Amino acid sequence: MKRLATIVLSITALFLILTGCSNSTTNNKENTLVIGIDDKFAPMGFRDANNKIVGFDIDYAKAAAEKMGVKVTFQPIDWQTKESELSSGRIDLIWNGYTITDERKKKVLFTKPYLKNAQVVVTLADSKLANLNDLKGKVVGLQSLSSAADALEANPIKSKIKEVTEFSDNVMALNDLKSGRLDAVVIDEVVIDYYMTKEKGSFKVLKESLAPEEYGVGVKKGNEELLEKLQKALDEMNTDGTADKISKKWFGQKKVLN
Numbered sequence: 001m002k003r004l005a006t007i008v009l010s011i012t013a014l015f016l017i018l019t020g021c022s023n024s025t026t027n028n029k030e031n032t033l034v035i036g037i038d039d040k041f042a043p044m045g046f047r048d049a050n051n052k053i054v055g056f057d058i059d060y061a062k063a064a065a066e067k068m069g070v071k072v073t074f075q076p077i078d079w080q081t082k083e084s085e086l087s088s089g090r091i092d093l094i095w096n097g098y099t100i101t102d103e104r105k106k107k108v109l110f111t112k113p114y115l116k117n118a119q120v121v122v123t124l125a126d127s128k129l130a131n132l133n134d135l136k137g138k139v140v141g142l143q144s145l146s147s148a149a150d151a152l153e154a155n156p157i158k159s160k161i162k163e164v165t166e167f168s169d170n171v172m173a174l175n176d177l178k179s180g181r182l183d184a185v186v187i188d189e190v191v192i193d194y195y196m197t198k199e200k201g202s203f204k205v206l207k208e209s210l211a212p213e214e215y216g217v218g219v220k221k222g223n224e225e226l227l228e229k230l231q232k233a234l235d236e237m238n239t240d241g242t243a244d245k246i247s248k249k250w251f252g253q254k255k256v257l258n
Helices: 002-030 056-068 079-088 147-153 156-160 170-179 189-198 224-240 242-251
Strands: 032-037 045-047 071-076 108-110 115-124 139-143 163-167 184-188 203-205 211-215 218-220
Touching: 032 056, 032 079, 045 056, 056 071, 056 224, 056 242, 079 218, 115 147, 115 170, 115 189, 139 147, 139 170, 147 156, 147 184, 147 211, 163 170, 170 184, 184 189, 189 203, 218 224, 224 242
Parallel strands: 032 071, 139 163, 139 184
Antiparallel strands: 108 218, 115 184, 115 203, 115 211
């Protein structure tokens, strides 16, 4: 009987410990936002020389989370499957230069726009290409399933391009441009502006842009409560100067939309 009582007590104690751990894990999970990012999307979210994830959106998200009283975890994802990652619950937010489009509005909830952008065409600095019509018969690269792909698809010049090569990220596309395997790359203006400051004299942007656009944060459909809390935090950051401070750090000027 003593042995039986000891076993029962041991099982009960183990159950309580596991239950406590389970509750702790649940509470920690509920108090943490998992943010899906493309970790090669400078200056919005990328890895620095020490392999640390940094960028404008990273600082912006951390500041918003602090306002909300939660922690954040940044989860690098395949950008081609970002909406699937969100709808499955593996991430809570898509926040990394995520362009607001009518098509994406069918799949996710969006915050108000927080940053303006445009899809532009970049070539090598010594290229003879000057405008969109010069892309006729050329090989053009872009990030697959990105707003760059959408912008090019919607432009009449698409039918005159010899070939469109898709890449998993912008860095690979720019590397192929530098190696001569591409004639041009369609890319976010904020991204190429960053690289042009880092690699002065390497690139130039064509005079005509493909499409103006705006960035927003993507929230899972049906989670209006999270969207409301996040938007409140972003609004507070605009009011108290936090957003402007982060903008000046990464862009040297105020770029955040109020």
